[in-house]
Amino acid sequence: MDSAELAERLAGAYRRHAGSSVRIGDLQRLSAGASAETWRFERVAGAGDEPAREPMIVQIFTGEKQFTAALDKRTQGLVQRAAHDAGIPTPRVDLVFDAEDGLGEGFVSAFVAGETLGQRITRAPELAAARELLTGQCARVLAEIHGMDTATLPPLPAEPPAEMLDRLRRAHDSFGVRLPVFELAFAWLQDRLPAVPGRHLVHGDFRNGNFIVGEQGLVAVLDWEAAHLGDPLEDLGWMCLNAWRFGRIERPVGGFGARDDLIGAYEAATDTPVDTRRVRFWEVFGTLRWGIICQWFGNQFITGEVPVIERAAIGRRVSETEIDLLDLIEGVE
Amino acid sequence: MPVNPPDRLQLLDAVLGTLESDPQAASGVAAYEARIAISLLRILRRELEAGDALLAGERARLTTLVGQDGDASALNARLCELIRRRQIDIADERLLSHLRTTVLAKLAIDNPRYSAYRRATERAGAAGG
Numbered sequence: 001m002d003s004a005e006l007a008e009r010l011a012g013a014y015r016r017h018a019g020s021s022v023r024i025g026d027l028q029r030l031s032a033g034a035s036a037e038t039w040r041f042e043r044v045a046g047a048g049d050e051p052a053r054e055p056m057i058v059q060i061f062t063g064e065k066q067f068t069a070a071l072d073k074r075t076q077g078l079v080q081r082a083a084h085d086a087g088i089p090t091p092r093v094d095l096v097f098d099a100e101d102g103l104g105e106g107f108v109s110a111f112v113a114g115e116t117l118g119q120r121i122t123r124a125p126e127l128a129a130a131r132e133l134l135t136g137q138c139a140r141v142l143a144e145i146h147g148m149d150t151a152t153l154p155p156l157p158a159e160p161p162a163e164m165l166d167r168l169r170r171a172h173d174s175f176g177v178r179l180p181v182f183e184l185a186f187a188w189l190q191d192r193l194p195a196v197p198g199r200h201l202v203h204g205d206f207r208n209g210n211f212i213v214g215e216q217g218l219v220a221v222l223d224w225e226a227a228h229l230g231d232p233l234e235d236l237g238w239m240c241l242n243a244w245r246f247g248r249i250e251r252p253v254g255g256f257g258a259r260d261d262l263i264g265a266y267e268a269a270t271d272t273p274v275d276t277r278r279v280r281f282w283e284v285f286g287t288l289r290w291g292i293i294c295q296w297f298g299n300q301f302i303t304g305e306v307p308v309i310e311r312a313a314i315g316r317r318v319s320e321t322e323i324d325l326l327d328l329i330e331g332v333e
Numbered sequence: 334m335p336v337n338p339p340d341r342l343q344l345l346d347a348v349l350g351t352l353e354s355d356p357q358a359a360s361g362v363a364a365y366e367a368r369i370a371i372s373l374l375r376i377l378r379r380e381l382e383a384g385d386a387l388l389a390g391e392r393a394r395l396t397t398l399v400g401q402d403g404d405a406s407a408l409n410a411r412l413c414e415l416i417r418r419r420q421i422d423i424a425d426e427r428l429l430s431h432l433r434t435t436v437l438a439k440l441a442i443d444n445p446r447y448s449a450y451r452r453a454t455e456r457a458g459a460a461g462g
Contacts, residue, residue: 178409181432183416187423242449249448309369316376319439323449326433332453 001103003027006039010058010108013101018094020045025053036073037062040111043094056094060106070225071156074098077107078154079201079224086148088141090221112220114212118246121213122255133217135257138206138239139265141221146200146232146270153201158229161193165285172292175299181322185288188329194278199229206235207244208254233274236262237282242324243290284328291321345378379442387438394431 001009007024014022025042036059043054061073071079077096084090091109095101115121121131159167165186172182204226212220240252240259248255253262263274298315300306326332339347352371388405395408399415415421421428433453440450 178413180409180412180416181436183413184423184428184432187416187419191423245448247448249452309366309373313369313373316373316443319436319443320447320449322436323433323440323447323453326429326436327449327453330429330433 003029003039006058006103007041009101009103010041010095013095013097013103013108014043016100017096023051030057036060036106055111056108057091057111058106058108060097060104071227073105073107073225075154075156076225076227077109079156079227080107080109082152082154083145083148083221083224086144086152088144088148088221089219090224112212114214114219116209116212116222118209118244118255121208122246122248122251126215127213130213130215130217131256134213135253135261136265137218138211138253138257139262140269141218142203142206142232142235142239143266143269145203145206145221146235148201150199150201150229156201156228158199160196161231161281161285164230165189165193168285168289168292171296175295177295179318179322181325182288182291184329185284185325189281189285189288192277192281194231194233194275194281196231200232202228202230202232202234204228204235205238207239207241208246208256209244231278231282233278234282234285236266236274236279237284238286240279240283241286241290242327243287243320280328284325287321287324287328291318291325294318294321342378342381345374345381349374349378376443379445383438383442387435387442390438391435394434398427398431 007027010024010027011022014020023044025044027039027041030038030040039058039060041056041058043056045052045054059073074096077093080090081093081096084092091112093107093109095108097103097106115124115127121127121134169186172186203221203224205223206221210221210223211218212222239254239262242249242252245251245255251257252259259279263276263279267274294314294317297306297311298318301308301311301315349371352367352374392405392408395405395412396402399408399411401408401411403411412421416423416428437450437453440447444450
């Protein structure tokens with residue numbers, strides 16, 4: 001779809017869903033993520049010399065296969081909308097496309113300014129004050145996400161931990177590369193499968209790199225495509241992966257915070273004690289999952305499915321997750 | 334008869350020197366991919382230097398650990414089976430020590446700048462010194 005056609009269909013979707021007449025200005029394609037095409041445009045509403053202009057983002061599914069049960073773009077948009085309506089800081093969703101829009105699966109959300117690059121969030125001098133605030137803010141936002149009324153959500157995957165682990169096992173086995181460290185992690189996790197208390201909304205990919213940060217700290221949570229129902233502590237474990245610390249290994253929370261501060265703030269926000277062994281379970285699970293995603297990317301290069309150099313390079317990042325797994329399992333801090 | 338010099342490491346150095354000499358030569362996606370290409374050549378260079386020693390060390394440790402002889406990948410597959418079937422204790426010190434040594438040797442090739450690699454090698458250096 002070229003940009004003129006996209007603009008016309010977007011204007012049509014606004015008429016159909018919102019009953020509003022808007023013009024689509026300054027439509028530009030941004031550097032795309034793996035599974036979606038992302039465009040930016042200005043929503044221009046009202047007539048006269050000074051119409052209201054608001055920068056917007058549109059994400060459209062492009063058909064690339066995703067690793068493990070990622071949500072379709074429509075469901076992702078509905079989850080983000082429900083989260084925004086519940087008061088969680090995430091960009092407002094204007095439109096979630098349906099078949100009549102002729103735009104495929106996708107949604108339109110408000111553009112929010114700020115920093116998303118983990119490398120800068122962990123180091124930029126102008127974000128020093130933000131880094132002091134971020135850990136507590138992340139804990140409180142996670143508590144709000146986990147406390148959302150699940151009746152406001154579209155149907156979401158709700159696998160128990162044993163099934164999640166089985167799914168990782170099958171993915172790993174499908175690559176035909178045997179890694180003793182991954183076997184060790186599978187066995188370690190199998191011995192510690194947690195009982196999950198109820199079914200809470202889990203963001204699924206809450207980490208440095210997937211939120212927008214300003215000088216006041218956390219501005220907006222992005223990337224709801226791994227949302228599911230399950231153990232809220234999964235988000236706390238995932239947040240601490242070494243892969244999202246951007247070299248600041250001594251600061252487990254996103255490369256800017258301490259684990260105890262995250263857990264303390266989360267306990268204060270939920271008024272419930274946190275079982276830190278379960279957080280550790282999910283940190284190991286998440287590291288294994290990230291390692292298997294790296295294998296999967298590398299395998300896409302090897303099979304020729306996605307013949308780009310970046311995929312080849314990611315294959316060689318598997319060893320990073322192996323040392324992280326050993327450090328976690330052996331309790332090296 | 335061996336190939337004539339420059340040897341393979343020297344050839345790689347020549348390629349790297351050319352690619353790294355003009356970082357402004359490419360822009361956008363091309364620059365991004367060129368940076369990845371350089372980092373992959375660096376991996377290859379480190380692997381050419383250290384890969385054989387890694388395999389030999391891994392194979393020697395595996396032979397003791399699983400009590401069989403064979404090449405490193407066959408022994409690795411055997412170790413995976415032992416762990417999966419719980420025929421080796423996953424808290425076994427010899428097992429963990431072998432895995433750590435092997436993974437650090439792989440990272441010395443794949444990414445010696447990785448934070449966890451640096452932490453492990455700095456601590457080992459401090460303990461040894």
